[in-house]
Amino acid sequence: MKAILTVVGQDKVGIVAAVSNKLAALSVNILDISQTIMEKNFTMMMMLDLESTTDDFITIKNQMTELGNQLGLTIHIQREDIFNTMHKL
Amino acid sequence: METAQILETIRMIEEEKLDIRTITMGISLLDCIDSDGETARKKIYNKITRLAKDLVKVGEDIEAEYGIPIINKRISVTPIALVAAATQDKDYVAFAKTLDQAAKDVGVNFIGGFSALVQKGYQYGDDILINSIPQALAETERVCSSVNIGSTRTGINMDAVRHMGYVITETAKKSDLGCAKLVVFANAVEDNPFMAGAFHGVGEADCIINVGVSGPGVVKRALEKVKGEPFDVVAETVKKTAFKITRMGQLVGQVASKRLGVHFGIVDLSLAPTPAVGDSMAHILEEMGLESVGTHGTTAALALLNDAVKKGGVMACGHVGGLSGAFIPVSEDKGMIDAVERGALNLEKLEAMTAICSVGLDMIAIPGDTPSETIAAIIADEAAIGVVNNKTTAVRIIPAQGKQVGDIVSFGGLLGYAPVMPVNKFASTDFILRGGRIPAPIHSFKN
Secondary structure: OEEEEEEEEOOOOOHHHHHHHHHHHOOOEEEEEEEEEEOOEEEEEEEEEOOOOOOOHHHHHHHHHHHHHHHOEEEEEEEOHHHHHHHOO | OOHHHHHHHHHHHHOOOOOEEEEEEEEOOHHHOOOOHHHHHHHHHHHHHHHOOOHHHHHHHHHHHHOOOEEEEEEEEOOHHHHHOOOOOOOOHHHHHHHHHHHHHHOOOEEEEEEEEOOOOOOOOHHHHHHHHHHHHHHOOOEEEEEEEEEOOOEEEHHHHHHHHHHHHHHHHHOOOHHHHEEEEEOOOOOOOOOOOOOOOOOOOOEEEEEEEOOHHHHHHHHHOOOOOOHHHHHHHHHHHHHHHHHHHHHHHHHHHHHHOOEEEEEEOOEOOOOOOOOOHHHHHHHOOOOOOOOOOHHHHHHHHHHHHHHHHHOOOOOEEOOOOEOOOOOOOHHHHHHHHOOOOOHHHHHHHHOOOOOOEEEEEEEOOOOHHHHHHHHHHHHHHHHHHOOOEEEEEEEEOOOOOOOEEEOOHHHOEEEOOOOOOOOOHHHHHOOOEEOOOHHHOOO
8 A cells, every 4th residue: 555644844853864764663665755845844745655564554644643743743644546536637 | 746736635635624524325225114113123223233334434444544534424214204104103203213223323423314205296104204204303313304395307296395394393393403404305316415315215226325525615715816817717716626626525435335345326516515614605605706695696606616516526526416516505604604694695595596506495594483384485486496497406494493583593513503584574375275286397398
């Protein structure tokens, strides 16, 4: 299963490191990363592959949300299909 | 996938309140028919709880995985008048209680189908069911009731219209919320996922999933970006937005039906408001340039919106059905409530609006002492609009007990609150007392 992780919030040192560390701990593989500053906000998109993780989706989602709270950022994780469905014919 | 598109989707959900309004499981109860009422009810309970046991869980899983809220999980069933007719029961309140219990046990917030289809005449069971409505709605929490009293093919059953006038009065006397769970239809559809008018038609598969989408806030935000542009641009903008919203409904419907192992029925292309700020149909119309919904131009604005939503949505999904159009309930829409309170919107304008959008006079509070015949005449007018224009119309009207024009009635939750609106003071009694049937319009003979 592929999912898209988005991180939005105030830029600071160590966001990419913290997020990727957490994902590594959950055995989630990162397929693609893009990161930019949009309207003064740190904005990062990651394409994730959840095949090798043993945790279920809800657990991963909760852990990432919690990490977001610790860092003062908004972290979403959603299955990729929702974006494809809405934006691709 | 572009960053901007991903963020657009997230913003639609987070800020603009895009959601799936309902996934509704339609369940046929025809195989539960039994000459013994108790046995029939046992079969009904068992079938509903067996098929829908995972409905809420699957809905919640989809919400979590896709990040899209699914506000309601609901059930619609075969019109109970058809199922209960085989019994010797003298009223069908016990059937309503069974539905209520099944709904509670599987965790859905509404179950629709305490219904009768009497557009041309009453069969055995229809009269009993309709007479049971006031008590059934008073004694249950989650059961919704609907009665179809007319269609383009059959005309309007004025005996049933009169009957429903009395039933609505009685329902209002017996419970505060009863009338909010009762819809009188013309041209009722068999695959509607929205409450209170959902029931599972006899031509449907044994069990299906229908999906109703929402998203007035998304459309409003999209229109903010084309301020002052001509209507061609407005229509295009609504179409594109409706496409995106509907695709979401299609995805959720497909995933839900696959996980539940049942057929996927339809996506209902409706824009359904809630009382929450930023989720209003009225505000879309006002965004088009009206000072307040209800003023001159409202009908034209709504016609454009309704049409563009359908055009955008049709390409986005495989099967379109249900009511499909813009909903304009009063109590469930902050903008509509405000318009009534500021004197911009009245029953007559609402009636005109129902001629060109989905459904009809919806969630409207009227004085508690409104005569039953006047309520019946309001139903007759709405039915005439539906029957002649070949569309669904409905009346969900609440005579607010002990309240007068200008008072506020609160229904709570998604049902919202409504100011009591004035009705025409002149009597329609002799008109309603005639009874009989208004013949089908000439253009219904298409064969």
